[in-house]
Amino acid sequence: MGKIVDVKFIVKEYTYEKPFHIANSIAAGSTNVEVQVFVENGAIGYGEAAPSYRVNGERVETFPTLEAFVKEQLVGVDVRNYRRIFDIMDGLRSASSVKAAVQFAVLDAFSVETGVPVYQLFGGAKDEIETDKTVGIDTVENMATEARKIFESGFKTIKIKVGEDLKKDIQVMEAIAEVTRGANYIVDANTGYTPKEAIYFAKALYSRGIDISVFEQPVKAEDIEGLKFVRYNSPFPVAADESARTRYDVLRLIKHDAVDFVNIKLMKSGISDALAIVEMANTAKIQLMIGCMSESSVGINQSVQFALGTGAFVFHDLDSHLMLLEDSFRGKFVQKGPRMLA
Template sequence: MSKIKNIKFITKKYSYKKPFHIANSFATGATNVEVEIETEEGIKGFGEASPSWRVCGETSDSVVSLLNKAKSILNGKDIERYSLIFKEMSSFIFSPSLVTAIEFAVIDALCKKNGIRVWKFLGGNKNEIETDKTVSISSVDDMVTDSIKIKREGFNIIKIKTGENLSKDIEVIEEIYRKTKGLRYIVDANTGYTPKEAICFAKKIYSKGIDISVFEQPVNRYDIESLKLVRFNSPFPVCADESVKTKYDALNLIKKEAVDYINIKLMKSGFSQALSIIELALSSNIKLMIGCMSESSVGINQSVQLACGRGVFDFCDLDSHLLIKEDKIRGDFVQNKNIIRVKP
């Protein structure tokens, strides 16, 4: 047995290297909560919560307020019986980023106890993944300049934020394509378009000979029928992000044939829920992408371990640690340009 004797929450504030602007949202920084779990043997496991008010209604303050409840549930629990801990965490369904941080910290401690890396514990399918890098909403010139810089940095996939101005978005995609031809593109509208705008955007871009690898969350998260309408009228694969937080959301989208891709983000689902969503998608021939909120390298490590362990993600959008000011990488991985490699 290896029982938990203590749990700590540490609040960390980060600034973006430049303001991060997506459809109807603008941020200059993020406040995350690191979680440290310690067992009676002195083994420590680490996780990070990067709460999103926009997507999940969480804040760093709401996460921190749950410390005493977390202690009451976790202290004395055996990390070797981690599935029972995951069941206990279902009472934190309203705080999925904290669920992820705690669940991962438990797995991290368990793997350290048994001398195995987390990615190997989760399946060991890959030892490296490729990430994209994101261009947030700005002027056309600035977005093109950022895209050129990303190409020069060695990235092969650019994620382009859109959703506030249809005509400008079309111009942006055209100009980025012209200056970075040969790369792959993910377009993320973050719920910003109406169904008519989304279909118009996709058909306009297609008519110009530009290929989009994934068209992500084009419409309102709750409007599943419109998401399905866009999917069946778009020449590009359509992905759900904000529309999928739980395994029940994923099942609903799959049953309604509303998407081609699901973007799993640990911060909106929790670690164990993410594992369930993966299995639902694989059993339904739905493709997968893994993304992030505003995690530091501590939080990105959680997604890297999952992505390498399971090896099922067509696209990895794990770049938030590159967009914030952070002194060094603190996860169990190393990064060389667009390639993230887990430690053996």
């Protein structure tokens, strides 16, 4: 039996190697909350909430105050009956990253109990995935240097943050393309463009012979018509990230034929909605990538297990733990450069 006897929330402060700059947001580090689920037989499950005010509207200072509520809901429930806990946590819409952490910690405890790794509880679709690495917003020169460094260290896919300055963004892409021939590019505007700016940007790249694999969240989160407009007027696949937080968001995107790709992040959706989004996207033949907020290796482990287990993703953007300073690596997977192995 695997009845839950205790739940603990532990606040953790992490610092980025260097400040991380995306469209209209700069972060020096991240305050995360580690969730530990204790089972009667001694098993402990680990999860991590890496909050995002910008995307989820959630505030990390509220998280410790939720420990008592979560504990009250979970104590006495068997981790093997994990869907009951998924359903309970679906109610915590004010803190989707806590929902994710608790749902995962329960699966992790179930995994420790049974000796089956979490990725095999999810189905064990893959033994290995490969992550991209991200170039934050900086000068044209620094971004090109950073991209070259990433490419030369073995990452085949480079994610590039744009969305603050259209003309400069085009120069950035030209400079990066020149020094990373053969790389795949995921370009993420983090809602920074208007629909017409986004199309201008995509056509400018196209006319310069620069191919991008995914054009992520070009426009505002709520602008579904805008996303669709960019999709139908851009030569590159368009992805929803900020527009695709819950299963309901994704059903709406499907009904509107608004996107080619969805970027699933456990911190937006939790495990429960992420599973639903995988099934819906597979059915609607929308491609998937998986991304992260500012998780440490504990939190990235959640997404690695999910991605290996479901095998659902064309691209993996799971690099926050490579950018945060950590005392030790705590993932239950093996990291070899861009490769992440079960």
